[in-house]
Amino acid sequence: MFEVTSGIVETAQKVVLYGPEGIGKSSLAAQFPNPVFIDTEGSTKQLDVQRLPKPSSWEMLKQQVAWVKQQGKSRFGSLVIDTVDWAEMLCVDSVCATHNKNGVEDFGYGKGYIYVAEEIGRFLNLLSDIVEAGIHVILTAHSQIVKFEQPDEMGAYDRYQLKLGAKTGSRTAPLVKEWADIVLFINYKTFSVAVDDKGKKNKAQGGARTMYTTHHPAWDAKNRHGLPDELPLDYSRIAHIFSQQNSVADPQQPPATQTPPAPSADTAQQTTQQPPAATPQNQQAAQSTSSPQQPELNPNIPRPLRDLMVQHQVQEYEIQIVVSKKGYYPVDTPITNYDPGFVDGVLVGAWPQVFEMIQAARKRIPFS
Numbered sequence: 001m002f003e004v005t006s007g008i009v010e011t012a013q014k015v016v017l018y019g020p021e022g023i024g025k026s027s028l029a030a031q032f033p034n035p036v037f038i039d040t041e042g043s044t045k046q047l048d049v050q051r052l053p054k055p056s057s058w059e060m061l062k063q064q065v066a067w068v069k070q071q072g073k074s075r076f077g078s079l080v081i082d083t084v085d086w087a088e089m090l091c092v093d094s095v096c097a098t099h100n101k102n103g104v105e106d107f108g109y110g111k112g113y114i115y116v117a118e119e120i121g122r123f124l125n126l127l128s129d130i131v132e133a134g135i136h137v138i139l140t141a142h143s144q145i146v147k148f149e150q151p152d153e154m155g156a157y158d159r160y161q162l163k164l165g166a167k168t169g170s171r172t173a174p175l176v177k178e179w180a181d182i183v184l185f186i187n188y189k190t191f192s193v194a195v196d197d198k199g200k201k202n203k204a205q206g207g208a209r210t211m212y213t214t215h216h217p218a219w220d221a222k223n224r225h226g227l228p229d230e231l232p233l234d235y236s237r238i239a240h241i242f243s244q245q246n247s248v249a250d251p252q253q254p255p256a257t258q259t260p261p262a263p264s265a266d267t268a269q270q271t272t273q274q275p276p277a278a279t280p281q282n283q284q285a286a287q288s289t290s291s292p293q294q295p296e297l298n299p300n301i302p303r304p305l306r307d308l309m310v311q312h313q314v315q316e317y318e319i320q321i322v323v324s325k326k327g328y329y330p331v332d333t334p335i336t337n338y339d340p341g342f343v344d345g346v347l348v349g350a351w352p353q354v355f356e357m358i359q360a361a362r363k364r365i366p367f368s
Contacts, residue, residue: 012073012131013242014179016084018141018162019186023209024233025140026082028186031235032138033077033242038064040086050076057304058094058119059351060311061087065126073134078242079127084139085163088172091119097344117171124179136242139176143185143219160185160219177220182241185212185219186233209233300336304348312355319347322357 015032017025029035030049037044037051038061044051052068055061068079081087092104095115104112127137142163164173177183189210212219213227231237297306297316309319316335324331328346329338338347347354 012134012136014127014131014181015136015138016141016162016176016180016183017138017186018143018183019160020143020188023186023188025186026080028233028235029078029080029082029138029140031239032080032136035078035080035138036068036076037080037082038087039082040090041083043082053307055087055090056307057348057351058090059348060304060307061090062123062126063311065123065130068135069126069130069133076135078136078138079130080138080140081127082140084141084176087123088116088120088164091123092116093344094349095119097341098349100341100345113165113171116165117175120172120175124175128179139180141176143187159217160187162220177222180222182213182223182225183221184223184238185221186210187212187219189230211237298334298336302340302343302348305335305343308348308351308355312358314355314358318358318361319354321361322354323347325357 017028019025026037026043026047029037030044030047035049037047037049039051039054040061042054052064055064065079068076095101095112096103096106099107099115101107101112104116106112107115127139130137143160144163145158145160147158162173162176164176165171187210188207190207209232211231211233212221212229213223213231214221214229216229225241227238297309299306301309301316308314309316319335320329320331320333323329323333323338328342335343
């Protein structure tokens with residue numbers, strides 16, 4: 001037997017905001033209900049917003065998303081990935097490092113783009129889990145102008161689209177557009193083109209910032225809420241869509257200013273089993289039972305790995321022990337002497353498995 005329901009189902013929204021640089025995408029995203037930013041490119045420094053540390057690896061970005069889901073809508077109303085095109089670069093770097101390639105084109109026959117699309121698809125599934133938890137997800141992105149030719153029609157024209165996967169073999173942009181409930185293209189609207197006394201067209205005039213909400217031959221956009229085709233760049237014009245959702249966080253909750261606690265794996269399901277955000281008291285208790293107080297790490301350790309080590313309170317010798325047991329390097333080999341490809345492709349690329357081995361070793365050997 002299946003239960004049949006009817007009527008409108010109120011859910012959190014999946015939103016994409018894209019347009020040229022500096023037009024106000026981040027400022028618009030900052031007005032969504034109680035947002036927390038994952039700022040992949042450092043564009044929110046001038047905004048008074050809650051933000052997580054800039055992710056230095058794809059793995060760190062995924063764990064930050066999982067942590068936001070763990071906190072729930074009682075703490076955050078919206079998650080903003082700013083920007084998804086910079087997040088895609090982290091994904092490409094991870095895929096290449098995992099397969100020991102210098103670039104996505106080195107795979108041959110478009111295989112690299114398939115691997116990237118698969119990884120982006122899994123990431124969008126993580127973001128969908130956030131939406132299911134009642135938290136809006138907003139992806140900001142830059143736009144790019146491409147030459148577009150319609151089949152069976154004469155000529156070609158320029159159109160704006162997401163700046164994802166510049167190569168024709170990339171599948172990222174279609175995945176993101178299909179995933180989203182709302183895609184808003186933000187651009188400067190040209191009111192007129194000046195003409196001189198000889199009838200020759202001169203420069204464009206106007207420049208009001210405008211949100212385009214529906215598909216047009218010159219840009220991608222969509223919405224499922226009956227919005228007008230064009231709107232001024234003003235959050236109040238779309239606020240009713242998001243105020244319908246009961247996703248605004250409790251104002252009594254403190255802002256998210258601390259570094260997220262480390263999940264034990266890269267899936268949201270596993271992360272939700274972790275304890276709540278650490279407090280000074282339970283941090284001290286955890287350190288006394290699982291690992292010693294974090295010493296100062298060697299600053300020459302590659303940053304993507306060092307950030308994960310700090311986030312998970314892992315010491316250098318713990319990495320060395322796990323690596324030596326797998327036969328990669330002698331136990332006394334400093335991490336700074338590891339091959340960069342090994343660090344990126346194995347230690348960072350497979351960090352959940354590496355951290356599980358470290359946790360298993362902690363249970364067998366009381367570190368002191």
